[in-house]
Amino acid sequence: MICIDSIVTDPYFNLAAEEFMLKHSKEDVFMVWQNEPSVIIGRNQDVQAEVNLSLAEKKAIKIARRSSGGGAVYDDLGNVNLTFIENSREPDFSKFSDLMIDFLSTLGIHAEVDARRGLTVDGLKISGSAQSIFGGRILFHASLLFSTDLALLNSILEGKEGALNNLSETRKRSYVKSVKSKVANVAQFLSESMQIDEFKQLILKNFLGQDATNRLYVFSEEEKAEILRLKEKKYSTPSWNLWQSNLAGTYSVNFKT
Known part of the structure; x- marks a missing residue:
């Protein structure tokens, strides 16, 4: 398995990197990454229904749509994202x-899996996940809250009431509504304090050590160029992220890179 420690905090680049590795790499992949403040919505979600757009505008929080399903999540530099990509014809996302539970146990944290493959500690959610399949390859990604601004998280994930009424019947049928949960940060369950950079490196060390053949991997210049092209063509565009063209003209500040 190749292990990628992404130093890029641009959500559009990181989402493009996931898709690129899913579709163009033949190896199993593990990637650990962080995003600057942003809301990442599921493939079949509506921005207005999931995000407090006025607050996002005020705080210059980016809006990004991933290619997997599931609900909306808030990212900042207080959380860590994990991506697993494997060759598999019989997916076992569990x-x-x-x-992830095994890793957290090394820190003395007892986490449990909920019905949607999220992780909880003492009934409080610390991680959400989503999945996708492409050909004979599967992708599972999850966000681990470590020291995230939880007050902002709760405020930004409040969409406009009644927004779903404006969707077409086709989109309503495929729509995935976010499920609200009480959340917590991993940091509050640690017996000894640590910084998020240390936490991230412990994650990377843990998964590198899972197998003797695992190795660190750095994108080549050619791969970075392809990822940037995918970002510009898809992930950083209002047409992909907003769906509704009437929003694109009034809500564009958060698509700056």
Whole structure:
């Protein structure tokens, strides 16, 4: 398995990197990454229904749409994202949740899996996840809240009431509504304090050590160029992220890179 420690905090680049590795790499992949303040919505979600757009505008919080399903999440530099990509014809996504639980146990944290493959500690959610399949490859990604601004998280994930009424019947049928949960940061469950950079490196060390053949991997210049092209063509565009063209003209500040 190749292990990628992404130093890029641009959500559009990181989402493009996931898709690129899913579709163009033949190896199993593990990637650990962080985003600057942003809301990441699921493939079949509506921005107005999921996000407090006025607050996002005020705080210059980016809006990004991923290619997997599931609900909306808030990212900032207080959380860490994990991506697993594997060759598989018989997906078993639960094993990735188990791997995360095993890692957290090394820190003295007892986490459990909920019905949507999120992780909870003492009934409080510390991680959400989503999945996608492409050909014979599967992708599972999850966000671990470590020292995230939870007050902002709760405020930004409040969409406009009645926004779903404006959707077409086709989109309503495929729509995935976010499920609200009480959340907590991993940091509050640690017996000894640590910084998020240390937490991130412990994650990377843990998964590198899962197998003797695992190795650190850095994108080549050619791969970075392809990822940037995918970002510009898809992930950083209002047409992909907003769906509704009438929003694109009034809500564009958060698509600056």
